[in-house]
Amino acid sequence: MPALPARADAVVIGGGVIGTSAAYHLAAAGVDTVLLERGSLGGGASAHTAGMVRTYFPGNPDTGRRAVRSLNAYREFAHHTAAPLGLKQLGFLVLFTDEEQIAAFEATRQDQQAAGVQVDLISARDAAGLNPLVDERAVLAAAWSPEAYHVDGLDIVRGYAAAARNHDARVFTHTPVTGIDDDNTVHTSHGSIRADSVVCTAGPWSGEVAAMASVDLPLTPHAVEMLFTDVPPSPHPELPMTMHAASGLRIRSWKDRILLAMGAPKGGETRAAWLGRVAGHLGTLFPDLDGIGLHRAWSGDFDASPDNTAFIGAHPTRRFLYAAGFTGAGLCQAPAAGEKLRDLLVGK
Template sequence: MSALPERAEAVVIGGGVIGTSAAYYLAEANVDTVLLERGGLGGGASAHTAGMVRTFFPGDPGTGQRAVHSLNAYHQFARDTGVSLGLRRLGFMVLFTEEQQIAEFEAGRQAQEAVGVEAGLIGVREAVELNPLIDERAVLAAAWSSEAYHVDGLDIVRGYAAAARNHGARLLTHTPVMRIDHDNTVHTPRGSIKADRIVCTAGPWSGEVAAMASVDLPLTTHAMEMLFTDVPPAPHRELPMTMHATSGLRIRSWKDRILLAMGAPAAGETREAWLGRIGAHLGTLFPVLDGIGLHRAWSGDFDASPSNTAFIGEVPARRFLYAAGFTGAGLCQAPAAGQQLRDLLISK
């Protein structure tokens, strides 16, 4: 087991996709960096996703801007880290079933385009050509963005981790943070380390880590469960990620099955009732999936801010930086977040 150094310029807390990105960009900038992860690298929210990176976030051009920047970085990932991500283009479609949703998309299109997001309005016939499971009678129109790709989030974590180590960062797993003193001494079961700057990238645990440093991050934690369908009765080609604007239901191909998500049971709602709601939407939007069996794929927690957009910033008085509240979209923003944390730290 590696020894904990006495001191570091930056101590990154959290070894998911955001934390390993931060460790890489800091170490690349010659910042003496130590990363502490309570479990294994990528063992939290980074491993419990739909395996997609995209740039279009309806109604949220700020997130889209970070995602565009991050996608460009992923296209350069092999050059920068030596790890190929094998990005596979699938596309991302949002189904509109209400006129107001179409109007809101059109009203926000200019802001999306201004930050480099490519998304256009398409008719029902074109939507069905892209995803033949759609019932054209249930949909008014759709937004389509071709800039969405399948990726394994753990490949991103491993690539950033290896590249960070190559630049001199020390990444210590199974090293939970127990306490943070006012002078930024971070205490763990393996010893203590003095940090010139703390960088909090702990995902759903970011609020707890911040509280140890007397910093208030107004985050809430939400559960997310991914589901597999049974094998559909008829073979289907690979489908784009398709989201229902009203319910948030998302589906995409996963080998011979369909992977889907629609949050988790609401407070006071039984699992059976929640599965029933999902089944009703499936039957309406994608009739071939009506009544199909649904099974747990994997589940996890994600952190969200009050505005559902990420917090990235610094509390100068505490020498405490943070990147949290990615609402399950950390894969889409990790390179931009890591670079922003680097820029905040080295500007001091």
């Protein structure tokens, strides 16, 4: 393993989709950049997602604005990184089962559309037309956003990392950070490096990294377990990503099965009780899946802010920047987050 350099303009901590985006955007702007990753690139939260990028985030047009900008960047990804992504359009469907959810959608629809998000209210019948598994009798209406795509998150990580190296960024994996001094000397298990600026993009560990620099980021790790169904008894067409607004249950096609998520067991709740809740919503909304077997796909922690809106900014008194709290939606916002960190660091 090569030795760490003595110094760098920017040391980015965390080699997931946000960190590699930051490293690329900084290096491409001429910033001498070092990226430190505690494990392998993309081995944390970036690897534990449903593999979707979308622009519609219910109730949050600011996140949607970053996601719109990021989707445009992904469409140009191969031009900037020489790594084609192969975006596959599936669309995003949000099922409303009470009038309050519809009212909340209508209250933010204009703001969403002003942010560039393509989203409309459709009938339950139209929702069942888009996803034949939906029981239209269990649904009042739905939000439909066609701008949602399947993508391999590791392709994004690898593409950004390779492009960062092409702009002379130095990337060190299996190099956990153990401390950060007041002068921005970053200590690792393989030596120390003096940084003009530290950039924290460490996902669920961002709060710990920030605390090393005496910076408070109020983040709470948010556990998520994703599940596979058994192979359904009858073939199904490729489905849009579909979410139940009330419970947060999300499903999408995954080869010959269904991939689904609904958080993880709450405090004091057994896994069996949580699986029962998942199965209950699944059978009510999608009767063809009633009683189907459920199996662990993968699990992990996401970094969550108090209002589930990402923190992207700079400390007011020291050269410490951060982008964290994406709650599993980092793929959808990584290009815009990297651009924002670059602009903050170079003073735009």
